Amino acid sequence: MNLLPIATILLMALSTYFTRILGYLLLRNRQLSPRMQAIMDAAPGCVLITIISPYFVTDKPADLLALAISLFAASRWGLLPVVIISVVTTALLRFML
DSSP states (O other): OOOHHHHHHHHHHHHHHHHHHHHHHHHTTOOOOHHHHHHHHHHHHHHHHHHHGGGGGOOOHHHHHHHHHHHHHHTTSOHHHHHHHHHHHHHHHHHHO
């Protein structure tokens, strides 16, 4: 059994958790400017893009089709529905194709 994917997921989860805790500790008593608030609101989308960006250069049809569906969903809905749609679509297309 290959432990690399499991280790990657766990490390990504830990880094996300520690980033949130660190952000809370550093910013808990501060008032953010509108510009900084916009940056903080855009951060989750930036993280999502860094995760899916390697699939822009793949030659697998299932991944390319799932990427197109994910981009369409991202233009219509918020982050959580897009993540759910992307994961389910990718899983189904990889299974079917």
